[in-house]
Amino acid sequence: MNPQPVTILVLGATSAIAQATCRKLAHKDARFLLVGRDEQRLKSIAVDLEQRSLCQANILETELTVISGHAAILEKASSTLGETIDLSLIAYGTLPDQLATQDNPEAILESLHTNFNSVASLLTHLAMHYEKQKSGTIAVITSVAADRGRKTLYTYCAAKAGISAFADGIRGRLFPHNVQVLNIKPGIVDTPMTAHLGKGDIAAKPSEVAEDIQRAILKKKDVLYTPKKWWAILFVIRHIPEWIFKRLTI
DSSP states (O other), X not given: XXXXXXXXXXXTTTSHHHHHHHHHHOOTTOEEEEEESOHHHHHHHHHHHHHHHOOEEEEEEOOTTOGGGHHHXXXXXXXXXXXXXXXXXXXXXXXOOHHHHTTOHHHHHHHHIIIIIHHHHHHHHHHHHHHHHOOOEEEEEOOGGGGSOXXXXXXXXXXXXXHHHHHHHHHHHHGGXXXXXXXXXXOSBOSGGGTTSOOGGGOBOHHHHHHHHHHHHXXXXXXXXXXXXXXXXXXXXXXXXXXHHTTOOO
């Protein structure tokens, strides 16, 4: 198995999955740059990581959806972590209420900007960095929602499908340069973003997802469905005939 990453850039570090993943990846030699828009939460996460593992955790408060600031984030990462960034994890997004926004073009475009445009911009900056670096891992959290548009969630599905395809394309671009691009597709996870959903027993814990992410990074996987049961669930969903699927409320 490959060694644990040492220098780690986390974009959207306050998300529940990102926090759990950082705890899995933290070790005494690790150096983190935690990026997000809530300075107090970032500080709290950094202190927690340092106390747990004696690692070094730095923070950067910024708004990730502001594309004009993305080049500065990479510059900060290089100055903080060094020119070699072993792992970059993109772990932020929003889950729009489809019924509340579907007749509001401005709300839809805002959601698409957060979940697709800004993430695509960050992936592009990371791709340029890793193409020169010729090593390391870019990991981006998309969703099982990327696999098929659903009438109850199609704005979110569209953004995740777009960024999933974008990440898969970047994987092909960076493969000759010895760079792993991991497309992480979680199912329903028990996080603040999904708090309003009736999840029942199907929701995974962030710690379970984090363990799968850590394993996928170390094993140099391309695509991760997590928990693994979602691969089978989505296989079935992808193969439901459209004349049936359009009648379903899922």
